[in-house]
Amino acid sequence: MKRVDDFRLHFGKQELVPIVIGGMGVDISTADLALEAARLGGIGHISDAMVKTVADRRFNTKFVKDKLKQYKYNVANSDKSVVQFDLGQLAEATSLHVGRTMEAKRGPGMVFVNCMEKLTMNAPKETLRVRLASALDAGADGITLAAGLHLGSFALIEDHPRFRDAKLGIIVSSLRALQLFLRKSARTNRMPDYVVVEGPLAGGHLGFGMDWAKYDLATIVAEIHAWLLAEKLDIPLIPAGGIFTGSDAVSFLEKGAGAVQVATRFTVTRECGLPEDVQQHYFKASEEEIVVNQISPTGYPMRMLSSSPAIGSGIRPNCEAYGYLLDSNGNCSYIDAYNRQLELHPGVKKVSVMEKTCMCTHMRNFDLWTCGHYTYRLKDTSRKGADGNYEILSAEHVFRDYQFSTDNKLALPD
Numbered sequence: 393m394k395r396v397d398d399f400r401l402h403f404g405k406q407e408l409v410p411i412v413i414g415g416m417g418v419d420i421s422t423a424d425l426a427l428e429a430a431r432l433g434g435i436g437h438i439s440d441a442m443v444k445t446v447a448d449r450r451f452n453t454k455f456v457k458d459k460l461k462q463y464k465y466n467v468a469n470s471d472k473s474v475v476q477f478d479l480g481q482l483a484e485a486t487s488l489h490v491g492r493t494m495e496a497k498r499g500p501g502m503v504f505v506n507c508m509e510k511l512t513m514n515a516p517k518e519t520l521r522v523r524l525a526s527a528l529d530a531g532a533d534g535i536t537l538a539a540g541l542h543l544g545s546f547a548l549i550e551d552h553p554r555f556r557d558a559k560l561g562i563i564v565s566s567l568r569a570l571q572l573f574l575r576k577s578a579r580t581n582r583m584p585d586y587v588v589v590e591g592p593l594a595g596g597h598l599g600f601g602m603d604w605a606k607y608d609l610a611t612i613v614a615e616i617h618a619w620l621l622a623e624k625l626d627i628p629l630i631p632a633g634g635i636f637t638g639s640d641a642v643s644f645l646e647k648g649a650g651a652v653q654v655a656t657r658f659t660v661t662r663e664c665g666l667p668e669d670v671q672q673h674y675f676k677a678s679e680e681e682i683v684v685n686q687i688s689p690t691g692y693p694m695r696m697l698s699s700s701p702a703i704g705s706g707i708r709p710n711c712e713a714y715g716y717l718l719d720s721n722g723n724c725s726y727i728d729a730y731n732r733q734l735e736l737h738p739g740v741k742k743v744s745v746m747e748k749t750c751m752c753t754h755m756r757n758f759d760l761w762t763c764g765h766y767t768y769r770l771k772d773t774s775r776k777g778a779d780g781n782y783e784i785l786s787a788e789h790v791f792r793d794y795q796f797s798t799d800n801k802l803a804l805p806d
């Protein structure tokens with residue numbers, strides 16, 4: 393019976409344990425978590441989502457305070473088009489977050505940066521170029537292009553000195569999305585080094601509509617695999633979404649996957665950024681509590697615990713401090729939803745907004761509990777104490793369980 397450890401992911405001469413811990417924004421996949429994956433010979437991700445906030449938390453910088461100060465005059469205005477990111481500060485924050493993480497890296501693995509296109513930041517192209525280039529400048533081993541089709545992303549950095557040496561990959565949920573990306577990127581004469589195929593059971597935003605349940609990861613992976621073979625393209629495929637045990641992973645590796653990307657099992661580790669009380673909600677979740685809804689202003693369906701404080705919360709939009717989801721005209725669908733409720737309920741101090749959520753504020757505060765479909769199985773991965781709480785795991789324990797387990801077994805902590 394095979395184990396994940398019987399396989400290796402090959403990048404040129406480099407061999408890695410074929411386990412990738414997926415990016416989990418806003419600092420849920422922390423530097424500590426990514427560094428553990430690298431130390432153990434796999435690949436970890438940090439995310440550049442809300443990087444100024446993350447830098448402030450990690451390095452005591454004042455990026456968010458300074459931005460709020462600059463735009464404070466606009467807080468009561470529903471037109472947010474004036475609220476812009478200072479590109480120099482964006483580069484500085486990215487450089488700090490990525491650079492310090494890379495300096496701390498030990499061991500044979502790699503650390504990549506998860507970069508979501510849907511963070512449009514009121515100037516999609518300019519901010520994305522700075523984010524990508526600064527991550528490369530700061531020495532990231534690679535960048536995973538996420539949450540979006542990224543049709544122009546390679547072109548944005550094709551002149552960067554590291555464009556051909558850093559590992560660059562893309563997340564897709566269909567063959568069509570991959571074909572589109574390859575066609576649009578062909579001019580740069582560079583293939584992605586890996587393709588993450590994310591199925592409908594993943595955490596975070598889904599690359600499917602509300603009919604996500606009709607789709608199946610194994611079928612999508614097989615279809616993309618067959619097409620790559622027919623095109624004689626040798627690009628490692630990395631399935632993601634619902635791979636809960638080492639045996640789940642082996643079944644993909646045996647069919648030719650280069651590695652697997654996993655995330656949900658690491659949400660209940662010490663190295664993960666979620667506060668411990670939130671982690672207990674993840675442990676205790678029932679299947680019915682895991683929902684896919686459309687409250688994300690990105691327009692993509694998102695999976696989360698139905699008990700997330702973000703659902704229904706009607707807080708004032710916080711774009712002057714954050715503003716990561718403002719489109720190129722300075723709009724965000726939460727602002728519209730919020731204003732509609734204010735109009736419907738004049739004089740009410742605290743409105744409830746069910747339609748959309750203020751993603752920036754709630755992700756920043758760990759109040760939007762996004763999670764994978766199998767979160768309800770996390771309780772099988774740890775021990776319950778007398779107080780009803782579960783033991784928080786170490787990332788090493790979960791990583792090694794994926795790497796060495798057989799027979800669909802889940803190793804409990806010692």
Ligand SMILES: Cc1cc2nc3c(=O)[nH]c(=O)nc-3n(C[C@H](O)[C@H](O)[C@H](O)COP(=O)(O)O)c2cc1C
Nearest residue numbers: 414415416417538594595596633634654655656764
């Ligand atoms: C809490 C959480 C947050 C996530 N955030 C992101 C994100 O910011 N960007 C992204 O590309 N994927 C995100 N994902 C998706 C994961 O990177 C990963 O591909 C997927 O969840 C793997 O499936 P699994 O959780 O069933 O193992 C997130 C997943 C979780 C569980």
